[in-house]
């Protein structure tokens with residue numbers, strides 16, 4: 001059974017590759033061909049790249065869809081509080 005993208009995001013949250021904490025800042029821009037932290041596929045120039053900023057953490061880049069899954073999983077776990 002293939003691993004879904006949501007499973008990947010959950011695994012990376014468990015492993016600490018993706019943080020639970022909210023970023024200090026969130027940047028968004030066009031992709032530069034660098035791999036997505038969640039799915040490891042390149043974020044192409046025609047796609048939007050989300051870059052959550054943290055102090056003292058390796059850069060994180062996410063596709064729009066991967067970012068949505070990360071947000072949803074953090075919300076499910078109680079780390080993301082709606083204001």
Ligand SMILES: [Zn+2]
Pocket residue numbers: 036037038039040041062063066
């Ligand atoms: Zn991705």
